[in-house]
Amino acid sequence: MFSKRPTTPDGEAGDAPSGWAARLRAGLAATGEKLKAAAGVFRARPKVDEVLFEELETALLAADMGVAASARLIDMLRKVARDKRIVDAADLEAELKAGLVALLKPLERPFDTRGARPFVILLCGVNGAGKTTTIGKLARRFLDEGSSVLLAAGDTFRAAAREQLQAWGERNNVAVVSQEKGDSAAVIFDAIQSARAKSIDIVMADTAGRLPTQLHLMEEIRKVKRVIAKADPLAPQETVLVLDANTGQNAVQQVKAFHAALGLTALVVTKLDGTAKGGAIAAIATECPVPIAFIGIGEKPGDLRPFDAAAFVEAVFA
Numbered sequence: 001m002f003s004k005r006p007t008t009p010d011g012e013a014g015d016a017p018s019g020w021a022a023r024l025r026a027g028l029a030a031t032g033e034k035l036k037a038a039a040g041v042f043r044a045r046p047k048v049d050e051v052l053f054e055e056l057e058t059a060l061l062a063a064d065m066g067v068a069a070s071a072r073l074i075d076m077l078r079k080v081a082r083d084k085r086i087v088d089a090a091d092l093e094a095e096l097k098a099g100l101v102a103l104l105k106p107l108e109r110p111f112d113t114r115g116a117r118p119f120v121i122l123l124c125g126v127n128g129a130g131k132t133t134t135i136g137k138l139a140r141r142f143l144d145e146g147s148s149v150l151l152a153a154g155d156t157f158r159a160a161a162r163e164q165l166q167a168w169g170e171r172n173n174v175a176v177v178s179q180e181k182g183d184s185a186a187v188i189f190d191a192i193q194s195a196r197a198k199s200i201d202i203v204m205a206d207t208a209g210r211l212p213t214q215l216h217l218m219e220e221i222r223k224v225k226r227v228i229a230k231a232d233p234l235a236p237q238e239t240v241l242v243l244d245a246n247t248g249q250n251a252v253q254q255v256k257a258f259h260a261a262l263g264l265t266a267l268v269v270t271k272l273d274g275t276a277k278g279g280a281i282a283a284i285a286t287e288c289p290v291p292i293a294f295i296g297i298g299e300k301p302g303d304l305r306p307f308d309a310a311a312f313v314e315a316v317f318a
Contacts, residue, residue: 020305024315027273027297032316034063034279042089042096048081052089056096064248066283073099073282097313103282104309109266109291111238113147118195118203120228120235122188123268124221124258125242127209130270130296132161134242135204136168138294140301143172147201152191153178154224155208165206184208184220185227192231205236212257225262240293242268248277255288266293269307273297278316 025032037059045052053074060070076099077092086092113119121138123131132155139149151169153176155161162178169176177191188205195203207224210217228235241258243251251269258264267290272278281292292307 020302021311021315023273023303024297024311025318028278028312028315030274031063031272031278032318034059035316037062042093046089048087048089048092053078060279063279064277064283065279066249066252066286069103069279069282069286072103072286097317100282101309101313103285104312106289107281107285107292108307108309109293110306111266111293113142113202113237116232116234116237118150118192118200118232118235119237120192120232121202121204121238121240122207122225122228122236122262123205123240123242124207124262125209126211126244126247126254129209129242129244130268131155131209131242132164132168132206133299134268134270134294134296134304135165135206136172137296137301137304138204139168139172139174141304142202143174148199149174149202149204150191150195150198150200151176152188152203152205154184154188154205156182156184156187157208161206161208185224188224189227189231192228192235196232212254212261218257218261222261238265238293239263240266240268241290242270245269245272245278245280248280249283251280252283252287255284255290259288259290264290266291268292268294268296268304270296270304273303281312 041052041056041059045055057070057074060073073096077095080095081092123135125131135151139151142149151165151174153162153165156179166176177187177194179187184207191203191205207221210221212218225236239262241255241264243254255267269281269292272295294304295307296304
C-alpha cells in the first residue's frame, strides 16, 4: 500500500472546494454562454406562452443538449408552469436549473474500488480523447487515497502511448507493464497476474484509440475484455469510456456504440474547459444514461474530479 501523498503547494493533488468551483466555472464559461442564452429567453419574453417555449427549446438545442433532452426539459417546464400557475417567465429560470440538475443527478456515481483485489479498470475511447492522461491522473488520485496501483500499457499500436504511460508511471512512482510489440490482451493479462502476485490494489489498463465504425478494432477490444475475464472472472470491475467534451453530440453515439460492444459501467468526460458543447452531458443523460465517474477541466491531476450534477449546473449558469 502506498502512503498518501500530501497536497502540493499549487494544489495539484487536491485543493479547496472553492478553488475547484472557480476553475469549474472558468472551464465551463463557453458552455455557460450558450445556456445563459437559454436563460435570457425568460427575461426577453416575460410572458409564459408557447412562443417562449419554442424560443427556449431553440436556445437549448444551440447549447448542444440534443433534441431528446431539450424536448424533455421543455415538457417539464410546461408542466411546472401549468401545475404552479406560473405566468411570469422569470420564475421559470430556477425551474430550468432544477430540472437540469434532476436530469443529470442519476449520472453521479464515483468509483468504489473496495472489495476486489486487484480492482481492474479497463479504459477505452477514440483517438485523442485523453485515455492515457486520464489513467495518469486517476493513478495519482488512487495513490492519494492510499491504494497501490499498477498500469498496463494496452495500447500496443502507438509507441508514444506507451512512452506517455511510462512517464506518468515514473511521475507517480507506479510500475507499468508493457511490451514493444505484441497483443493488447496479453499485456493486460500479464498485468493482472503481476498485480495479484504483488498484492497490488488497482490495475488500470490503457487500450488503443478506435472509432466505433472500425468493426475489427471493436471486436479486438471485446477480445481484450474476454481475456481479462480469463485472468479474473469478476474483472474488469469498471469498463470506462473516456470522452472528449468537444465532440458534442457525437459523444452520444460513442457512448451507445461502446456500451453495446462492452457494457460500459462509467464515463470520464475530459476537456470540459473551454468547450461550448458541455450541454451534450444532458443528451447522454437522456439517450444513454451511463454514469459519469469523473469530469476533467484541466491538465493537472487535481483537475479531474468526481461528477457532481448540482455543482456542474451551478457552474454553467454562474
